[in-house]
Amino acid sequence: MKKFLGAAIGNCVHVGGVVNFLRLAEDEGNTTEFLGAAVKIEKLINTIIEIKPHVVSVGYRLTPDAVRPLLNKLKNYIYEKNLKDIEWIFGGTKPVAEIAKEYDFFCKIFDGTEDLDEVINYLRGRNLKETVGNAPQNIIERIEGKYPYPVIRHHFGLPSFEDTYEGIKKIANAKVLDVISIGPDQNAQENFFTPEKMNHDLDGAGGVPLRKVEDFEKLYEASRRGNYPLLRCYSGTAEVFPFAQMLKNTINNAWCAVPLCWYNVLDGRGKREVLDSITESQQLMKWHADRNIPIEVNEAHHWSLRDAHDTIGVVMAYLAAYNAKKMGVKNYIAQYMFNVPPSMHPSMDLAKMLAKIELIESLEDENFKVYRQVRAGLASLSADLDVAKGQLASSTYLAMSIKPHIVHVVGFSEADHAAKSEDVIESCKIVRGVIRSTLHGMVDMTKEQVVENRKNELIEEVRILLNTIKSLYPESKDPFSDPKVLTAIIKRGIIDAPHLRGNKSAKGTLETRIVDGKCMPYSKILGRVVSEKERVTELLNDEMDKSFSA
Structure with a gap:
């Protein structure tokens, strides 16, 4: 626990940034004191000497040229009073922050473009210079390092391998998400190990045409930059165990998503009979459980997407989790897809999710931990992209009611075209904007x-x-x-x-x-x-x- 002191200095009366930062610091278990607006440098220094804070947050949001004399005076006092051991932080507009960068006593400068997860990381002692060493490469560690800010995930896979490769680079460098879910085409899912069975007229249909182990390795290499996002991928619909091993070896699959009753003759995504696929899916859960890899059983929404009534959706959500626990899964990622069917009312949609949560989390014990993942329903988004952006934001706002650990962002473009890297980045920014506005206070719709x-x-x-x-x-x-x-x-x-x-x-x-x-x-x-x-x-x-x- 640290003691934080905050103030807006000089003639600056804009204190919102400082106050919000101190509130986040309190949420992390620290003690804080706020001096107020337009605080003179002398008063700030005298208070520091009196209360001996570990961290001082200085804010200024006015003219860039006007901040220089203030920072010069502050610098002189710091060296005169031997206050260099204090952790000095600056917050202001981008032009003012550029001036602040000239002063080496600031250990961190916020310019307003950071999101809450970055601030939380800082408060938890993590250097924001993102490297593979301090960006967790395990989904559970990533969740625990950010919560209550959720981990952000987005699906990505274009009909061109090169476009997908370059797109992952752009997405990683944008630092807007934590998990890139690779979407292979159906040929890859079904016939990766039997390429002679592929219908090459369908190459790129539904995702990226991955044909060699090296393709997966290259996509992983593309992600090794920016904030080093985790990678995960759809399970295979045939040769499921070799496919799982290959994903583990090549992309360090963040978690396995496997259905209980699908990817077979029911949905046409494979040739397996239902009995065979259920048996294999259970064994695939166990295979991952034995290797301590988290599992998501993407089951319930498959029924809801096919207009099954709410009770069946809830039952299958429960049975999916029940089977995962039965197979020895320790960390279970429960996906809650809102807006299916699209014409459901938000209040009834939320009620359905709360019923799922109550039943699924009743299974929790010391050996079975549940993490909540939310997403918008794909079919709910309009082909009018401006309308779809509003729908994505609305769905995210509703989904934040259940305090998710993961937000699976659905690209606003999906009803019109497969999300390109710029669509992924924009969709994630929309969602991050919603999260920012809800994380520290929203109407509790679960109590209605x-x-x-x-x-x-x-x-x-x-x-x-x-x-x-x-x-x-x-x-x-x-x-x-x-x-x-x-x-x-x-x-x-x-x-x-x-x-x-x-x-x-x-x-x-x-x-x-x-x-x-x-x-x-x-x-x-x-x-x-x-x-x-x-x-x-x-x-x-x-x-x-x-x-x-x-």
Whole structure:
């Protein structure tokens, strides 16, 4: 703990910067004293001699030429009174800060372009000259070093390898994010180890065409600059274990993102049957857990993106975390994708996320730690890029209500084109602006009664669905992690989504409607939305009728 003293000197009455800095210092456990505005140099020096602070923060935001005489006087007093051992900090506008750089007694100069995470790093004793030695290369350390400021992540992968390589350099040098998620094309995900199976007409479709181990190594090398962002990458959809090992060896994969029930015949992103892919995904979780690599199971939003109702989204969020814990994962990254479906009301969206959080974090213990990651829903962003920027900011503001550890920034350009490096940088700056405005005070929307009521309603519905799964498979020792049970409940429609209609591996009969901003199950027989109990009862009765008919 240190003692901080702050003041705006000379005739400067602009104290906002000093006050905010001292508030951040207090949040980090330090003691502070603020002298006020327009403080004379003599008063500042006398106070320093009296209270003996460890750090003195000097602010000045007026004319650059007017600050020089003040700093000259301050310099003379520092040497005359032997105050060089104090940690001197200056804050001002960019032109004034340029003058301050001429004075070697300042150990740090803030010019207003820094974001809160940089200030927090400074207060925690980290030199802001970013080098690989002091920029954590482990996601958990990166989170713990910044929180409550969240780690910033963005997806990046262009159809051209060279453009992706050069883009990563630009993004790293911009120092606007902490994690670059490499997006390989589908050919790479599915056939990296079997290139003879690739359809080269589809090269670059959905991401960057990575074809050699050296391609991954080169992208990692491109990130070794600026603030040394971590790299991570999608999991493979075939040969998943060699792919995982290759990611670990080449880009030091920050964490593994693996679905529980997808990347197979359900979504067409692979040729694996559902049972095989669930079994393999569980083993892939265990593979990473054995190597102490964090896991994200990007499961729940896959159902919501296909218009499954809210209860299914929450259940699958819980089952994803449950399976990760079962496989020995110690650090679990829970992704909360807002705005899916896009027509959900913000209050109901927030309630859904709070229900997920309550259930997922009920699994926490000394061996299982959960980190919250938020993002905007891709389909919610307009093709009008100016409108999309507003939507990205709005979604981020809502998501900050759950105090995330990671913000997965979705590029505002995605509805129009894959994000280029300049789009990534601008999107991250938009999000950082929102974070700056919310981190130290915002309306607590989680306490709204309508949100609380919906959250509790969802938890009750979730319990009904989970109990149904248990009761249907009493022979299973653990139905929530039994691949055969998970496969069966998709086939039977216990877990379903409207977009799966016609898929031979799913029931595909679920109907849903948005009512009062909630995504609800709908019965064509009853002609209205129904509760989860009603939905499951109707589904099982239909099964029974067909069984009797057969």
